[in-house]
Amino acid sequence: MYIIRSGTIRAYKNIDDEEVTVRFGYSGDVIVAIDSFLTEQRTSLNLQAIKKAEVEYIQKYKFLAFFTKDLESLKAWNEILSELILQQLEREIDLLIESPLGRYNRVLSRSPKLFQEIPAKYIASYLRMTPETLSRLGKI
Amino acid sequence: MYIIRSGTIRAYKNIDDEEVTVRFGYSGDVIVAIDSFLTEQRTSLNLQAIKKAEVEYIQKYKFLAFFTKDLESLKAWNEILSELILQQLEREIDLLIESPLGRYNRVLSRSPKLFQEIPAKYIASYLRMTPETLSRLGKI
DNA sequence: CAATAATCTTGATTTGAATCAATGTTTTTC
DNA sequence: GAAAAACATTGATTCAAATCAAGATTATTG
Numbered sequence: 626m627y628i629i630r631s632g633t634i635r636a637y638k639n640i641d642d643e644e645v646t647v648r649f650g651y652s653g654d655v656i657v658a659i660d661s662f663l664t665e666q667r668t669s670l671n672l673q674a675i676k677k678a679e680v681e682y683i684q685k686y687k688f689l690a691f692f693t694k695d696l697e698s699l700k701a702w703n704e705i706l707s708e709l710i711l712q713q714l715e716r717e718i719d720l721l722i723e724s725p726l727g728r729y730n731r732v733l734s735r736s737p738k739l740f741q742e743i744p745a746k747y748i749a750s751y752l753r754m755t756p757e758t759l760s761r762l763g764k765i
Numbered sequence: 766m767y768i769i770r771s772g773t774i775r776a777y778k779n780i781d782d783e784e785v786t787v788r789f790g791y792s793g794d795v796i797v798a799i800d801s802f803l804t805e806q807r808t809s810l811n812l813q814a815i816k817k818a819e820v821e822y823i824q825k826y827k828f829l830a831f832f833t834k835d836l837e838s839l840k841a842w843n844e845i846l847s848e849l850i851l852q853q854l855e856r857e858i859d860l861l862i863e864s865p866l867g868r869y870n871r872v873l874s875r876s877p878k879l880f881q882e883i884p885a886k887y888i889a890s891y892l893r894m895t896p897e898t899l900s901r902l903g904k905i
Numbered sequence: 906c907a908a909t910a911a912t913c914t915t916g917a918t919t920t921g922a923a924t925c926a927a928t929g930t931t932t933t934t935c
Numbered sequence: 936g937a938a939a940a941a942c943a944t945t946g947a948t949t950c951a952a953a954t955c956a957a958g959a960t961t962a963t964t965g
Contacts, residue, residue: 640861641864645861696835706850709850720860725921759943884913886912894952898951
């Protein structure tokens with residue numbers, strides 16, 4: 626589990642011979658290959674710095690030692706997991722919107738500051754469209 | 766939180782003037798408007814029986830009373846949330862696949878028994894394609 | 906069981922995003 | 936700061952899925 630101290634990280638997955646972006650992490654965020662973190666299996670996600678980044682990391686056993694030490698801590702861990710579920714639900718809805726413009730608008734309105742400083746090609750892949758399509762959306 | 770004793774339930778959301786299916790629940794499954802369950806806000810999801818169904822329900826306060834009573838229970842609740850996150854991650858990947866056939870195959874191979882007895886129109890909406898497209902996939 | 910409604914399939918057509926291709930712009934590197 | 940590489944924009948074309956439109960099946964209802 627990484628705490629981003631500066632820079633920007635993206636998580637992506639190889640799908641259809643493409644590197645499809647599934648998450649962005651900014652300074653102050655936590656980013657983690659959640660599948661691996663939860664299952665201790667090899668992850669199918671890749672993490673890449675897209676701005677020179679500094680991160681700290683916590684090893685899972687230390688994290689868990691902290692978050693399972695008493696009832697209150699466990700509830701906090703629980704709260705984090707719940708929050709994650711809600712985020713993923715929003716993400717699912719994002720992806721279900723049919724039109725590229727619709728997806729773009731929804732993601733933008735949900736996280737206005739989200740796409741600052743991120744190269745458009747990664748945003749496009751996050752929004753499941755080509756860079757060309759994303760570029761053309763500006764003109765509408 | 767509903768425990769399905771018989772029948773089939775789908776969860777759907779209104780997107781783009783369509784009822785887009787986001788989850789199916791079968792006999793034995795638990796189905797819940799997870800956003801509402803976690804936030805206690807009004808849900809944006811609808812639950813609908815697509816086969817005559819019998820369900821039991823647990824109210825959240827009872828559920829939590831059980832799952833927060835001691836450390837072990839909380840860990841179990843935690844485990845459930847983790848499992849949900851992994852499922853949602855799979856779902857996200859499903860939706861990121863570009864071709865209708867690709868999405869169909871991935872979902873089918875992940876849950877072969879998934880689509881038995883479910884009207885194709887709901888499956889199509891779950892796979893973000895039209896019923897016509899789904900129907901034509903069979904011919905490939 | 907007949908009648909009606911719902912669903913599914915098939916075909917023809919349209920449409921909008923992907924692809925292809927070229928140029929322009931910004932960023933990186935030496 | 937020049938050269939190269941990466942990225943973004945724009946235009947033309949292709950293509951695959953959506954839409955539109957009938958039929959064919961299947962399921963539901965009285």
